[in-house]
């Protein structure tokens with residue numbers, strides 16, 4: 001069933017979601033304040049809008065893939081937000097990574113305005129987003145899942161239904177980000193140590209990715225470090241945010257998360273070095289700054 005869908009935020013993840021929806025035959029408007037993103041989506045055959053308030057009248061579903069909860073709030077309910085363009089009963093697929101409390105507050109606002117809301121953070125990275133193969137960590141009512149089904153079918157291959165209570169999706173995603181952030185940081189530490197100790201970085205990569213110490217993040221992020229490709233598919237700044245969500249959630253539970261805290265400091269150091277907009281694997285530049293190692297992409 002083709003739907004009139006808006007995608008707000010045409011960044012690493014939102015562009016992939018919007019293109020996947022287009023491929024699936026939906027009537028898609030992609031929205032981003034960045035002209036380059038709008039041009040890319042228009043060139044692929046989609047409609048493009050600079051503001052969420054310019055989505056078509058009676059949009060039936062909106063996928064929100066901006067950076068955080070504050071941007072989601074503004075994009076939906078702020079001045080210039082999408083709310084006025086949504087059909088009564090439209091479904092909001094809220095996919096930015098945010099705190100569970102923020103998801104609950106957004107859901108209450110959406111419901112108060114007569115919309116359905118899915119707490120639907122995602123995983124998989126930009127490549128899987130473009131392939132329509134994301135994993136969705138979903139929570140919401142049966143009605144919301146059912147209204148969003150054609151959208152979810154287009155953007156994801158795994159849709160976890162974690163319960164009807166909003167906030168469970170966000171909780172699971174925050175815990176996932178503990179792993180994702182620590183795995184990236186430790187992958188960078190291992191690669192940096194290997195380089196310093198004189199191992200060939202490519203050989204080290206090949207061995208680790210065939211052995212038990214591998215992780216999805218080592219394989220994915222260190223490949224970019226080997227290529228010297230620091231264009232952001234997921235930025236260092238995203239992990240300053242996400243590990244902040246981890247430590248904040250843990251603090252509220254009086255729960256220690258020493259590894260997440262350490263990783264957060266490393267991403268924060270990378271940000272302080274001016275690397276916040278670089279691909280997150282380039283947190284390795286923190287070790288480079290401390291030890292003077294040469295990275296594979298360095299001249």
Ligand SMILES: NC(=O)C1=CN([C@@H]2O[C@H](COP(=O)(O)OP(=O)(O)OC[C@H]3O[C@@H](n4cnc5c(N)ncnc54)[C@H](O)[C@@H]3O)[C@@H](O)[C@H]2O)C=CC1
Nearest residue numbers: 009010011012013031032033066067075096097125233234
């Ligand atoms: N990059 C990744 O690999 C993954 C990211 N995520 C999460 O997905 C969300 C999006 O991440 P990315 O795509 O990496 O971020 P990004 O920074 O690449 O894209 C965000 C986009 O939203 C746009 N934007 C912000 N406010 C807007 C508004 N009011 N109206 C229209 N456009 C607006 C920005 O211009 C930008 O293009 C974040 O919450 C992130 O934590 C989740 C899984 C993977």
Ligand SMILES: O=C(O)C(=O)[C@@H](O)CO
Nearest residue numbers: 122123124125180234238
């Ligand atoms: O894919 C995910 O899950 C992620 O959160 C990372 O790729 C980085 O944001």
